[in-house]
Amino acid sequence: MARTTHFAALALVAATLFYAHPTLASDGYDEAATKATTACDEIRYNLGLANKFKEQERQIGEDLRAAQEEAAALRLATASSETIERRAALAALAAIQETKATTMQTEATAAIAALRRGTVALLERVARTIELRRLKLISLTPGHASTTTNTDTQPQEDTITTTNTAALKFLKNEDNCTLEGQPSESKIKLSDIQPAKLYKIKLAPDTSFAQGKVTLKAASKGTPATSANACASHPGFAGQSDCTDTNYLGATGSIESYNDELTDVDLSTTTDKLGECKTTAAAAAWGKLSADYTAQEVCHALKAKRPPKPSMLGKSYEQLIEDNEVAALIELSLTGKHSQEGKDKDATKTLIKKGIGTTASDYATNFVKFITEKEHSFQIGDDKISGKLTEIAAGPKAAKLLAYMMGKSNQQCQIRLRANPEAGSKTDAADKAGEKKDRVNTGKHVYSSFQNQTKHEKGQGRKWDNNSFKDSSFLVNKKLDTSMAAAFTALPLQFFPSFKKTLLFDIF
Structure with missing residues (x-):
């Protein structure tokens, strides 16, 4: 019957190992490894x-989620901002946070994959070791022979069956590994295991659980042939007479001695440090162990580094006001130009302070606490969305709230345009100049549903230009809401993949 290995159960056992105060070790091992001597110790x-x-x-996954959620929260804060300078600063922080989170995601994916392979290799070895210990025969003692009369009529009434009940002992019966016990009873403690110190590992030899050779011997007076023939009634066979008792002295059985003493295995190609990992070892077939494969996968897991967690909100005020990248993005958002490069630090500080505040206290209150601590409440129809922005950004309603905020912002821009139409014309002229320079947005949008300029200009917020209508409110929004354009791409895609796709046309 096939056996099923429950890796989840093994992982649970691993999580419940007892703790103790760690001590120092050397020579490529941690303290726990120096105490390991047998296969039972290896399992633990x-x-x-x-x-x-x-x-x-788990830690890498949490760091990555926190970095992504911070970027999403910054985008929500950007959308909720009512001043252009503050919005530009928040958009700059969000853009940088998104870039850093994307870089971290690439590094985290590789690290998690290596750690997972190392975990699986170790748990596979544990499962196989346990199973092989259950099957390992360590002694065989043949029992005394006995005879029974066959009561059936076939082949004949006096047929004799000789039986021999051997006494078998398995490793699991003589030396069972227990993973339970009090801390004082366990040599291997979780707190003594320190991966950062390892460049060697102790493993049982691959031959420890190989099929043992069983040797059976029978002793007799003279030679086996003459002893058997001494039974006159049944020459060469054991019969009902007492000749078997006087001619055969007995039988013995033996098995190769079992040795599970652990051996030192280098984790990499270097013997005195954790160097290049081996890459050629293949996983062993069921019923066998492979020290080389285990060492190879553990090596890759040990070399997997935890990526640093980016946090723009974690930067101090003093660090931010000297950040040239932040200054450049703020300037681009406000003016559409980039002239900060090469300027002195005072110019950078002045520009950034316009967005994040003139003091560290202003920044802490209006940015950091506003996003991470302040409780917000938004009413969208019958749906009330409440919580910290970092919590909302990580929830399923982040996309809905961001769309709502963008809609409110666009309405405000429409109101400003109607109140001051000349501002729209000026923006139009500036935008045309930008089009000629940057070769962007040169395509014309023709509205076939409108037949003439007069009908369309009444309350539509658009202007007639070269036999086509151009939405001047879009041009105003382009200036005022540059930071909003990438807002949907900022949130983690798992929140609204289809919603984002339908809105990209309107945003861009």
């Missing part, structure tokens, strides 16, 4: 190391 150690890898994987 491998479970603990797998637990460490899973914890690192």
Whole structure:
């Protein structure tokens, strides 16, 4: 019957190993490894190391989610801002945070994959070691022979069946590994396992659980042939007479001795440090162990580095006001030009302070706490969305709220345009100059549903230009809401993949 290995159960056992105060170790091992001497110790150690890898994987995943959620929260804050300078500053921080989060995602994906392979290799080895220990025969003692009369009529009444009940002992019966016990009873403790110190690992030899050779011997007076023939009634066979008792002395059986003493295995191609990992070892077939493959995957897991977690909100005020990248993005948002490069620090500070505040206290209150601590409440129809922006950004209603905020912002721009039409004309002229220079937005939009200029100009917020209508409110929004254009792409795509797709045409 096929056996099923429950890796989830093994992982649970790994997570419940006992803790103790760590001590120092050297020569490529941590303190726990120096105490490991047998296959039972190896099982406990491998479970603990797998637990460490899973914890690192969890931490990397949490860091990545936090970085992405901060970028999304900055975009929500950008959309909710009512001043151009503040919006430009928030958009700059959001853009940089998004870039850093994307870079981190690439690094985190590779690190998590390596950690996961190392975890699987260790748990596979644990599962196979346990199974092979259950099958490992360590002694065989043949029992005394006995005879029974066959009561059936066939082949004949006096047929004799000789039986021999052997006493078998398996490793699991003589040396069972227990993963339970009190801290004082366990040599291998989770807190003593320190992956950063490892460049060697202790593993049982691959031959430890190989099929053992069984040797059976029978002793007799003279030679086996003459002893058997001494039974006159049945020459060469054991019969009902007492000749078997006097001619055969007995039988013995033996099995190769079992040795599970752990051996040192280098994790990499270098013997005195964690160097280049091996890449040629293949996973062993079921029923076998492979120290080389385990060492190879553990090496890759150990070399997987936890990417630094980016956080623009985690930067101090003093660091931000000297950040040339932030200054350049703010300037681009406000003026559409980039002239900060090469300017002195005072100019950079002045520009950034316009957006984030003139003091560290202003920045902490109006930016950091506004996003991470302040409770917000938004009413969209019958739907009330409440919470910190970082919490909302991580939730399922982030896309809905962002769309709502963008709609409100566009309405405000329409109101400004109607109140001051000349501003729209000036913006139009500036935009045309930009089109000629940048070769952007040169395509003309023809509205076939409108038959003449007069009908369209009444309350439509558009102007007639070269036999086509151009939406001047879009041109105003282009200046005032540059930061909004990439807003939907800022939020993690899992929040609204289809919603984003339908809105890209209107945004861009």
